[in-house]
Amino acid sequence: MIFSGIFHSSLGGFTVIRGVAPLGDLARCSKFDPDFQRNLIDTHCQEIVRFLADQHYCFFPEVVLSASLQFDFDKFKGRDRRSPLARIYESQSFSSNVNGLSIKVVKSKLPKLILGGSNAPEIAYLDLPEDRLEEGLRLIRIDGNHRLSALNDASPGDARNKLPTPFCIVLHEYADNAQRFEKVTFHNINSKQIPLTSEENLRLILQDSTLFDDKTLLESQSFGPAYYLARKVLADIEDRYLAGLAKPLENRRTLALSLTQFLVARDDTISQAKDAATLDAQVPRLRNAFQMVNAIYQRPNRDKLRENGCHGVLIAFLYFSLQNEGKQLQAFERWVVNNRIDHLAPASTIRGLGYHYHLGRTQAVDVASLVSVFESIMTARKRQIFISMAFQEETKETYETIKKTVQQINEKYQLDIELREIRIDFFNKGHSYTIDDEVLNVIEGSGLLIADLTFGNRNVYHEIGYLMGLNRGKGLEQENFILIADKKARGEELESNIGFNLKSWQQLRFDSTRQLEEGLTESLEIFYRLK
Structure with a gap:
């Protein structure tokens, strides 16, 4: 050769x-x-x-x-x-x-x-x-x-x-x-060279419609739908309505392209959009997402988010605002703040990362990893709820109210977490088994126990005690059970029938199914960090 x-x-x-x-x-x-x-x-x-x-x-x-x-x-x-x-x-x-x-x-x-x-x-x-x-x-x-x-x-x-x-x-x-x-x-x-930043490169591509018209951006293999949608998003951004996002918008072209590339890969609606009209229809949806996240960044106690302007964190916020009508956004905000994710350095301050990446690369904070970590945390608390109670005619309304409340939580938040109540008398393994052993196995594999103390059932106390012992043996906090009691069903007898060792534990006592539903809803939202 x-x-x-x-x-x-x-x-x-x-x-x-x-x-x-x-x-x-x-x-x-x-x-x-x-x-x-x-x-x-x-x-x-x-x-x-x-x-x-x-x-x-x-x-x-x-x-x-x-x-x-x-x-x-x-x-x-x-x-x-x-x-x-x-x-x-x-x-x-x-x-x-x-x-x-x-x-x-x-x-x-x-x-x-x-x-x-x-x-x-x-x-x-x-x-x-x-x-x-x-x-x-x-x-x-x-x-x-x-x-x-x-x-x-x-x-x-x-x-x-x-x-x-x-x-x-x-x-x-x-x-x-x-x-x-x-x-x-x-x-x-x-x-010995300082390459053009992504922001400088993208200014030539996204803003010069003479050299690169919409058709070229959409159809060229060098660009594609993400570039086309980024141009449309940039044209729709109004700084005066997004004061909380001023810092990340200093490099708006990099932000817009990184966002649309991530959404093309992860958002079902946008990933399926191939033609100009369908992509154009996504612009109002993205505008609304920017406004929702801007409201979060403008809150008085969100100084770090505003000051750092990290693109990776912002794109994750925008992503969750687009999913399930933004129902995970509040939980994501709390997670970001509680874990000091809002303290992450902006990409532009890290040599060789962020804005100095080649076009199309991820940010200093990898958005996909950030989203994945949060989604994993949301599913980390096991999905099964074990209901411990005396299943009889007197407890039928209580059980149905628990079941209804769980269903409402699922419908309200549409999370990957599936709250599924487990009744051992409805549990079928497909073969004969020892019920006592299986009860303990199901309790250990569940993320939450709801125990009804109303009728002083001995099995209920046994199951609560077993879970407490498991927690102590694993070095866990005693925070994965909710104790309930029906005051109307037992009246004055209730106080004397609750065992001494559980009287000091906080209990959800109720006079009506509506009161149980409201109290249990609040407890589940707190337990699953939904509010």
Whole structure:
């Protein structure tokens, strides 16, 4: 495989070959060194794959590779002791007796003005023999690993293999310590530049409808629905109505795109929207979400949220405001504040993160992880409620009221937490079993126990005691049970019939099913942190 290009010295005297070659050839003849290069970022690889598929805007800077000129003088029988680079400059050729790599330099007929030189530039031909490629001979990737790795899964006939790609091959002598040279070059390329921030890049894309019209944003593989919707959201944002969000809106384009990319991946309504009209219809929904979250940020005790302006936290707030009519928003707000999530540093203050990420990357706070953690916490309290009571005609109304209250909680909040009452007399394992043992197993596997003390049932006391013992043995607080008692059914007898060891525990006593329903609703909302 032969690569040809202009042969010259660059900047601090580095000898380089600059040219253009098929992308597939550059990928096949090179490899990355894990000792100093970062591992591939899957999301970035996918971005590059989509980018290469969009022939209309397919352009990127040159790929930088390194060629180590190896020569074993102990095996050499001739008198020529010149270094590899000296041979190239003086004899116009070099051939390695170690790996077969060879270079030939010839005078060209190109104009003298190229590269600003006084003489016509020289053309170098770098040859990597096919048999040596099969044995593992490779150039080292200094810059462009993601671009080249995008072809890892490409078939031989893939059109991307033929894309003409600019390259720069830096030549160095193996005696100079090849890896040190490559590490230093990699460091200089990646540390001596300050890339455009996402906000600066997006200003060109989202706000210039002449260069990038709506149709281009929506249909181009380089952009897509998230970019189109981000432009529409930006046009709909009114700063005067979103004073609480002033800080994160300082980088509004980054915020808008990060939000819409997350929603395209996670929100069912938006992920299914592909055409302009359907996406346009989501803009009022998003406007309402901004207003709901702005009200939270403007509260007197939400200074940290306003001051930090962290995009990741804000996007999570916006996401929960869109789900289930915002019924989880209050619980999420409490979780954020109680766990000091509102103290997280804004993305712009963290070097290499947030606003300095490549377009389309996540924030300094990974929104998906933040949402996932909260949703996991919401389901962490086990979903089953064990009802401990004497199931008889006198307790029928109490049981039905408990069942009704649980159903109302489910309907009101529409959470992933499924409150399901467990009555052991309704429990069927599909085979015979010892009821006492199964009762204890179900209690241990439930997240909450509701115990009716009204009729002093011995099994109820046994089950309460068992749960208390479990809690103590596990070092848990005694906070996963609710004690209830019907004052109307027992009257004055109730006080004397409740065991001494439970009298000091707070109880929900009621005179009517409505009073039970109201008290139990409040207790369940507090227990499941819904208010």
